[in-house]
Amino acid sequence: MARWEPDARGRLAKAALELYLERGFEETTVLDIAERAGVTERTFFRHFTDKREVLFLNSGALQDAVVASITEAPPGGSPLEVLGAALIEGGRQLGVSREHARLRMSAITRHPSLLERELLKLSTLSGAASTALQERGVAAPTARLVADIAVGAFSVGFERWLDVEDDAEADLPDSIGATLAELRELAAPGA
Amino acid sequence: MARWEPDARGRLAKAALELYLERGFEETTVLDIAERAGVTERTFFRHFTDKREVLFLNSGALQDAVVASITEAPPGGSPLEVLGAALIEGGRQLGVSREHARLRMSAITRHPSLLERELLKLSTLSGAASTALQERGVAAPTARLVADIAVGAFSVGFERWLDVEDDAEADLPDSIGATLAELRELAAPGA
DNA sequence: GACGGGATGTCAGCGACTGACATGACTGTA
C-alpha cells in the first residue's frame, strides 16, 4: 500500500489547511500545497478533485454513519426522532478534535468558495438522510423537509460545540441533541 | 444608461441559461455565452463575478424584501412567526414565472457547481434574516437556528411550488406557508 | 464642436484543472 513517502493524501490535506490559514485560500497556489507536501501539482489533483475538496477528506464518514444509523433504527418513532438520533450518533462517531475542527472552520468561513463546498456537503448529507428515511416508509416530501431541517440543526449544534469555552463541558452529541430539542420548542405552536 | 445594444447584462443571463440547458454547464464556455449575447468575454466578467453567478441575477431582491419585512414587522410574535411571515411576503414579491424558475432550477440541479452557489445564496439569506431578527432583540443563537430552519422550509416550499401540476393551484406564498405549517407539525413534541 | 465619463474592446498573463505518456517503486513468481 505505502510506497515512496507514505500518506501523500494526508500530507496534502495538512499542508493545505496550514497554508489556507497562513496566507488565505486565494493566495495559496495548488503548487504551493504540493511543494510543501513534497509531491507534484499533478499528484494533488489525483487525490482531490479540486482545490476546495482538500478540506473535506472525511465528510463521507459522517454520512455513512448517519445513513447506517437510520437504516438500523428500530421501527416506530417519528421521522424527526429517528433522524435526530442518527445525527447524534453520527456526531459521536465523528471523533474529530475541537482544535482541528476550529482551525478547519476558521479557514472555511474565511472564504465563500470554501463555505459553498461545506454547504454542498451538508446538502448531500441531507439528501442521503432523506433517501434513508424514505426507505423506512416516510413520504418523500416529508422526508425531504425533515432531513433539511434536522441537518440544519446538526450544523448549528456543531458550531455551538465549537463555541463552548470550557473544554470539559463540550460534548458534540450533547450539543446536537440540545439544538434539536430547542428546534422542537421554537417550532411548537405556542412559541 | 443604455448605450450600444441595451441590457447586455440581461442578454448575457438569457444566453447563459439557454446554453447551460442546451449543452450543460461544463460544456459551455464563457466565450460561447458572450458571443451569443453579442459582447466580449471580458464584458461578461464586468457584469458577473464568475460563470455561476450569471444564474443568480435577482437573488438580492428576495433578501432585501425579507429583511425589510422583518424590520417593519409589528412588535410581538415569536421569531419563527415573524420570519415565516417575512419569507411568505418575500415569495409574494419575487414575481418569477414558474416556467422560468423551473428551467433555472433544472440547470442548477444538473451541476453541483451551480447547486453550491444556490446553497450559498440561501445561506446568505439565512444570515441576513438572522441579523434582522437579532436587531429585534432575539438572542443570537436562537436567531441563527430559527433563520436556518425557516429558510430551509422556504427552500422546500419553493421546490414544492415548482412540482405542482395544475398551474391554477400553484401559489408560491401558499406553498411556503404550508411548508412552514408542516414544519411546526413535524417538530411538535407529540409527532 | 470640444470635453468628460461610463461601458466596451483588446491584449497579455496567471492559475486551476485535465489527458497522454513516461518512470519509478514495490510485489509476486519462476
Place this chain on the structure above:
DNA sequence: TACAGTCATGTCAGTCGCTGACATCCCGTC
C-alpha cells in the same frame, strides 16, 4: 536472482476561468 506486472507518481502540453492595464467608442453637456 531475475523478470513481469501494477500502481502511485512525474512530466508535458494544452484549455479555460478570470484579472489588470490600456485603448476606444458612444453619449450627454457646455
